[in-house]
Amino acid sequence: MSDRGGHKNRISKEQRDRIIQTFLDDGVEAAQSLAASLGLHALYALRLVRARGLA
Secondary structure, three states: OOOOOOOOOOOOHHHHHHHHHHHHHHOHHHHHHHHHHOOOOOHHHHHHHHHOOOO
């Protein structure tokens, strides 16, 4: 099963929402830092917000 991001780590909906909200509130660098702190590649944050049409 693929999670479309190539990551084996799965994150919860709450974590995805938190990354998106961090992007909206504090910008891309903060969202990338949060994604990295969750064990994800920093670019995951940017892909996530782009997929939602926010960037």
